[in-house]
Amino acid sequence: MKLYTGMGPNPRVVTIAVAETGAEVEVVQVDLIAGENREDHHLARNPAGQLPTLELDSGQCISEITAIAEYLDEVSSGTLIGSTPEERAETHMWVRRIDLNICETLANGFRFAEGIKLFEGRIHVIPQAADDLKKICRDWLSKLDGLIEDNEFICGDRFTLADIMLFAFLEFGAGVGQPLDPKCERLQAWYSRVAARPSITA
Numbered sequence: 001m002k003l004y005t006g007m008g009p010n011p012r013v014v015t016i017a018v019a020e021t022g023a024e025v026e027v028v029q030v031d032l033i034a035g036e037n038r039e040d041h042h043l044a045r046n047p048a049g050q051l052p053t054l055e056l057d058s059g060q061c062i063s064e065i066t067a068i069a070e071y072l073d074e075v076s077s078g079t080l081i082g083s084t085p086e087e088r089a090e091t092h093m094w095v096r097r098i099d100l101n102i103c104e105t106l107a108n109g110f111r112f113a114e115g116i117k118l119f120e121g122r123i124h125v126i127p128q129a130a131d132d133l134k135k136i137c138r139d140w141l142s143k144l145d146g147l148i149e150d151n152e153f154i155c156g157d158r159f160t161l162a163d164i165m166l167f168a169f170l171e172f173g174a175g176v177g178q179p180l181d182p183k184c185e186r187l188q189a190w191y192s193r194v195a196a197r198p199s200i201t202a
């Protein structure tokens with residue numbers, strides 16, 4: 001399997017998932033800043049022109065980080081999604097909430113503001129939406145800070161794809177002017193727990 005990857009929080013999610021599952025992939029770096037991911041040879045792998053993309057030995061290409069991470073987990077007998085229908089449903093529920101309300105709002109808040117020079121020729125940017133998107137993200141993080149209670153991870157005592165996604169985007173946010181509010185004390189403690197995992201520094 002070849003993993004076409006580069007900089008940014010979406011590639012980071014899959015890099016952590018690879019380390020967590022032990023999946024064996026050949027890593028191929030694609031130059032996102034230079035726009036190599038928007039060239040025809042990458043568009044043939046992923047019509048969205050984004051990273052990452054996983055190319056299977058059969059030639060089939062899989063994009064979208066949730067699909068890639070779930071595939072890697074499944075072929076490696078991993079534990080990132082769950083071992084029962086109920087566990088898998090719980091993981092998918094949290095992945096969807098975190099993806100729509102935190103990852104997407106944080107990323108678009110960046111793309112429409114600090115990242116606008118890089119993105120304005122690639123996607124439709126809405127600068128006037130940036131502050132509101134960032135606020136939606138912050139509000140959701142505050143809500144999540146209450147919901148996580150004293151759980152070790154997002155899905156209780158199970159470390160899942162939901163934790164990886166939230167971690168990778170908060171890590172990215174910290175570097176682009178969207179740090180986690182120090183008042184979110186439970187999430188701050190959760191972040192330190194995840195940061196200590198070997199997959200984060202692998």
Ligand SMILES: N[C@@H](CCC(=O)N[C@@H](CS)C(=O)NCC(=O)O)C(=O)O
Nearest residue numbers: 008009010011050051052064065122
């Ligand atoms: N929904 C996609 C998002 C992928 C994405 O936005 N990737 C970013 C890197 S973090 C990218 O390729 N940006 C460069 C570009 O859009 O040209 C996924 O789940 O994989």
